[in-house]
Amino acid sequence: MKTTWVAAFALALTTCGAPSPGGGPALGGPAVVSDPTLDEMDALVRKKFYSEAVLEKVQWPKLVAAARSKLxxxxxxxxxxxxxxxxxxxxxTSHTEYLPRTExxxxxxxxxxxEIFAEVPAQCPEKEKRLPSLPIAWQDIGVAWKRIEGRWFVGGVFEGGPAAKAGLLLGDExxxxxxxxxxxxxAFARRQDQTVELTYRRTRGGALAKVRVVPRTSQPAKSLQEAMRASARIxxxxxARLAYVHVWSWTGDTMQQELESAIARLNKEKPSGYILDIRDGWGGAAPDYMDIFHKDVPVLVSRNREGQEFRVDAKIRVPAVVLINGGSRSGxxxxxxxxxxxxxxKLVGERTAGAMVAGSAHCMPDGALLYLAxxxxxxDGEVLEGRGVAPDVEVPFDIRYAAGRDAQLDAAMRALSAQATTSLQGGPK
Known part of the structure; x- marks a missing residue:
């Protein structure tokens, strides 16, 4: 069975909680609600949540009772x-969220x-009722969305996707x-290959503008893999010639293989530095994925009689910067x-999320996904949950109304360009 360090917890809404049978609560008592999702969630938390001490500390039964009353x-x-x-x-606790299908x-x-739902039926009972048809597909425009203070912002644009073609930029609201x-x-559900007109704001307090996009139907996990592949460039x-690749998701060996393929392609361009962007998206990386920095692995170069050269090298051997932020999670x-x-x-950016526990995903009665720590x-004996990893070079960056500019990426390029120039001039390395 595959494992992943991804964090999220989802709920798909269909109806609000209905009062329990019998005409309502006892006189003077709080409202009591029968909600199958809450019931199952409560049972899973009591049985599987990683820390009984935390449950006791937060008084979980009282939290559940309060939630019933509010429902x-x-x-x-x-x-x-x-x-x-x-x-x-x-x-x-991280890896313990609640998201509707509307997100x-x-x-x-x-x-x-x-794939885990298929391999472990207990994590998704009544799969046909609780989960969309497999493989999971939706209509999207190739954007990593960020919700900040109730507003939706473009947190990243996948190269080659509908949003990129339409001209949306990082930071657009x-x-x-x-x-x-x-x-x-x-906005895009069941609108594949149809035009959707978006109204957006590019600058803080600026005028609204419009752009037309054509959503596509895609499998989200594959889209993240394709976005990594498309991001790889010089x-x-x-x-200085710098290699860049954005790892939007690192969940499993398929993503690692895609990354190694991107590194191998970029190495043929003989870059003087690397920028590995692991901001936002999903975690999932296993510790041995750090092997991409293993410089002791030999470089294999072969040439045929026509003089064609074939290079096998999927390692980062030149100075590198890794971009991190509060969206760098888990693996x-x-x-x-x-x-x-x-x-x-060198780590450049902002402290990582501090979201470092393991979890499992469960389908809820109303179509939810409960991802539970x-x-x-x-x-290495250290607890990163709630702490995260601090960068070597702190570069704060609020993406809102960035108009496509990326202060952290710019800082990485400056650092590597200066290092490459010094090296070319024969200065200290």
Whole structure:
């Protein structure tokens, strides 16, 4: 069975909680709600959550009782989401979230775990009722969405996707889709190959503008893999040729193989430095993935009688920068920790998420995905949960209204370009 360090927990809303049979609560008592999802969630937390001490500390039964009472007062699906999200937030633990199908992370998580659901039926009972048809697919435009203070921002644009073709940029705030309030799943659902008009704001307090996009149907996990592949390129600055690749997801060997293939392609361009971007997206990296920095592996070069050269080299052998931020989670933090400890590259950006426990995903009765922390994790004996990994070079960056500019990437390019120039001039290395 595959394992992953991905964090997320999803709920797909269908109806609000209904009052329990019998005409309501006893006189003077709180409202009591029968909600199968809450019931199953409570049972799974009591049975599988990694720390009984945490459950005791937060008084989990009281949190559940309070949630039941609140569900008796909700009037909208959105209010129900908030109640259940707040309940899980009370555990103060990563890999324990609550997301409706109306949010992008639901679809990405479901896609990442779909093979596990097939292999472990207990994690997705009544799969046909609780899970969308397999393989998981949705309509999207190739954007890593970020919700900040209730607004949706472009947190990343996948190279070659509909959003990139339409001209959306990192930091754009998307306000409307076809003149309706923007929601990144609802806006494109069942709209593949149809035009959707987005209203967006590029600068803080600036005027609204419009752009037309054509959503595609895609499998989220494969889209993340394709986005990594498409991101791999050579960037030039101050006379230096730098290799760049963005690891949007590191969940499993397939992603590692894709990364190694990208490194091998870029190495043929003989870059003077590397920028490995592990900001945002999903974790999942196993510790041995750090082998990409193993310089002792020989470089194999062969030439045929026509003079064609074939190079086999999937290692980073030149100075490197690894970009991190608060969206670098889980397995990516294992990588950041090891890279920093062994001085394999310079970490640039912001402290990682501090989301370092192991978890399992479970399908809920209403179509939810519960991703629940089920085991503690230490890295070389250290606990990174709640702490994260600090960068070597701190570069704060608020993506909102960035208009495509990336302060952290710029800092990485400056550092590597200066190092490459010094080396070319015969200065200290």
């Amino acid at each position: 008796g007062k909700v009037r909208t699906p959105e209010e129900r989401v908030s109640v259940l999200q707040d309940l899980l937030a009370g555990l103060h 992008p992370k639901y679809w990405e998580l479901a896609s990442i775990f779909e 998307v306000v409307e889709a076809d003149a309706k309030p923007f929601e990144p799943v609802a 960037v030039e600055g101050n006379g 990516k933090e294992t990588m950041a920790y090891g890279i920093k400890k062994h001085a394999l590259a 089920t085991a503690s994790v230490q890295v």
